[in-house]
Amino acid sequence: MNLTDKKCEPCEMGGEPLKKDEVDFYMKDVPEWEVKEGKKIGRKFKHKDFSEAMAFVNKVADLAEEEGHHPDFIIHYNEVELVLWTHAVGGLSVNDFIMAAKINGLANSC
Numbered sequence: 685m686n687l688t689d690k691k692c693e694p695c696e697m698g699g700e701p702l703k704k705d706e707v708d709f710y711m712k713d714v715p716e717w718e719v720k721e722g723k724k725i726g727r728k729f730k731h732k733d734f735s736e737a738m739a740f741v742n743k744v745a746d747l748a749e750e751e752g753h754h755p756d757f758i759i760h761y762n763e764v765e766l767v768l769w770t771h772a773v774g775g776l777s778v779n780d781f782i783m784a785a786k787i788n789g790l791a792n793s794c
Contacts, residue, residue, distance in 0.1 A: 687713050687785035690778075692751040701775025714784040723775035725784060726767040729791055737762050743790050751786070753779045 687710075702710070707719060717727045731737040741757060741764055748754040758765040768784055770777035 687782050688789055690782045692753040692779040692782050699773045699777070701770070701773045702777060707776055710778070710781040714781055714788060716788070717784050720767065724767050724769040725776065725780055726765060727784070727787075728763055728765045731762045731764065733762050737764050740764055740791070744787055747786055747790060748783070751779075751783060753783050755783065755787070 701723060711717065711719065711725075714725065714727075717725045720726045729737075729740060731740060737759060741759065744755065744757075744764075744766065753768075753770075756767040758767070766787060768780040769775060770779055
């Protein structure tokens, strides 16, 4: 099953973060994302201008609300950096890769 066909699952109860081999397995499904600090994934998206960047941010925010999984946003005029990790597990979970795949889909449709 494709990651974009999955839904983020609640994980407030905690659990274990993905192991390195599991992270490596999912990374192939989220092109242009990179592992950060060993426990997060991030990607930068460049836009034409500030308005286009903010429109993208709003689309990602709507998606995050639908999925119940929220990235960190860093905005520099026309560049948006997104960082994903699962606070409840203190690292990466499958939810992070589901969101990254869905965000890639949004970026490709803009």
